[in-house]
Amino acid sequence: MGFAGVRSWVGAVLAGGLVVAGLSVAVAQQVERQAPAGPPAHAQAGTVVPSSAAAMKMSFAPVVARTAPAVVNVYALKIAQRTNPFIDDPFFRRFFGGGPGGGGLGAPERVQRSLGSGVIVDPSGLVVTNQHVIQGADQIRIALNDKREFDAEVLLSDQRTDLAVLRIKGEGAKFSSLEIGNSDELAVGDLVLAIGDPFGVGQTVTQGIVSALARTQVGVSDYQFFIQTDAAINPGNSGGALVDMDGRLVGINSAIYSRSGGSHGIGFAIPANMVKVVVASAKAGGKTVRRPWLGAKLQRVTPEIADSLGLQRPTGALVQSVATDGPAARAGLKTGDLIVAVEGQAIDDPESLNYRWGTRPLGGKANLGIVRQGRDQTLVVTLEPPPESVPRDEVVISSRSPFAGARVLNVSPAVADELRLDVDEGVVVISEVADGSPADAAGFRAGDIILEVNGGRIERTKDLVAATRTPSRAWKVTVARGGRTITAVLGG
Structure with a gap:
């Protein structure tokens, strides 16, 4: 199915109550009764009425006129195949036909549609939207305020921020855009x-x-x-x-x-x-977002922790540990320090610290306000990306084992930051599990850290490849997941 008349299916979307734009809510088709009108505005106590003709004409229209042309519709289509249990059987294919559109036992395309909005932030046609709007899309179409429509490609998709950047395929065209404010x-x-x-x-x-x-x-x-x-x-x-x-x-x-x-x-x-x-x-041409790395693990300050630290209220981010030779360690940050500010901006919890730190530009330095043993101090921390101190050596396990179909790689600070892990390096982590694979059937998940296989320590991807090279009737596996260590015996 193409994009001709992309708006034609919107009515069907509404009629069917389809979840759109990733807001995880169904379209409710209800009309609420309006409350009876109250007394005239001038009769309501405390109401201020316009005092002049100029005041009555105040409007947001000038702001809308400047901004609306840069806001677009984003139509994302994902094409899926319906599977048929008889499609690979030569007997049934001979008598009933096969292939998409053949009218027989083929696998006709099933199209999933997503509707969202986007904002043009550069005259060349860069569009920012939510990552969940275009996730998994095979085709993306942009409809402008002036009714023009263009195909678009994904330049960057960042699940961590739920943001994606698209480029409109409009050679030589110029587009209205919005200035990004502070x-x-x-x-x-x-x-x-x-x-x-x-x-x-x-x-x-x-x-x-x-x-x-x-x-x-x-x-x-x-x-x-x-x-x-x-x-x-x-x-x-x-x-x-x-x-x-x-x-x-x-x-x-x-x-x-x-x-x-x-x-x-x-x-x-x-x-x-x-x-x-x-x-x-x-x-800059990156496929991933490069952010500064602090090199410290943090925890929320509870009322009990605040009381033990002599704080008047639970605020700030408490340092649990500091990575060796990381930016925080080189600046002098220590376990037990309480981070209360970044560049003078107050920090209420670890989430606000992650945001404040993640929006600082790479290559410079930032002042970190801390409280240590009841005394205020300021540390100067270098803004640098997490290093890939250990080569990833990414590999998909294909040997006959419960790990078959799992994509694994070595952990470094860079990988730990990408996958949101609590470890820094020296272990193997699963980054992806193929649907329907033995690894999927065994229950492995992305983010699982593989520690041991059949009693052997796993420290690099080559260790896992070697450990799974020889078939076995039973596999004793130890993994770390969500802060817990799990040991299980799996069939061969």
Whole structure:
């Protein structure tokens, strides 16, 4: 199925209650009764009415006129094959036919459609959207505000931030774009506009205020640090723009809190400062986002820990351990230190530290405010990426063993950062498990750390290859998963 008339299926999406734009809510088709109108505005106690003709004409229209052309629709199609148990049987193929579109026992294509929004952030046609909008897509189509439509390709897809950067395939075309603002300048109460395509009805603008900043318990991405707004955000708004009154992009709308599927006035946007980091990596030609590495493990400060440290309230990020020869260690950070600020910006918890550190530019230095034994100190830490101190030696296990179909690699600080591991190096980790493979059937998962096989210590991928080269009737395997060590005996 092609992209001709991409809007034609939107009605079917709404009619079928399909989950769109990755907001994990179904389209609710209910019409609420409107409450009876109250008394005229001038009769309501405490109401302030416009005092002049100029005040009555105040409008957000100039901001919308500048920003709306840079907000686009993102249509993502994923083509899947229906499997047929008889398709490989020559007898059934002979009598009933086969092959897609043959009208027999073939495997016709099944198309999964996703609808979201995006923001053009460069006149050359760079579009930022949510990663969950385009995840797994075989084809991506961009529909502009002026009705033009273009194919697009993925330049960078970052699951950790739930952001993706696309490039519009429009040779020689110029596009309206938005300036990326400084989200750190936002304050609670600031007016903002949300622009996107909710429910596929067409571009829509809603107005609200910044309800809260630095929301760190949303759970939408690894970098849990969100702008909360009461501007109406609905399915289809994902990837759309949150703009300030100067027409600058201050956030990418990503999620809502809802029990019905509609907007309840609690929406979340990824701050523009994180968007800058992802866009910069895409412009530099990277397939992954390069971020600074602190080289320390952190934990949340509980009321009990705060009391033991003599703190008035539970705040900051407590250092559990420091990687040897990492940036933090070289700066003098020690276990037990309490990190309370990055470049003068307060740190409330490990999530806010990860965000503040992850949005710093590589190559410079940053001041880290800490409390050590009740005394305030400042450490100067180098902003550098995590090193790949051990070669990955990535390999897919193909020998006859429970590991067949698992992609494994050696752990280094760089790999640990990519896969969000609690170890730094010296072990083998599974990065991917093929569906339906023996490794999948054995229950292995991405992120499992392989420690031992049949009593032999596994420290490099070559050790695992050697350990699985000889078939065995039983395999005694020890892995680390989620901070726990698990030992199991698996059949050969």
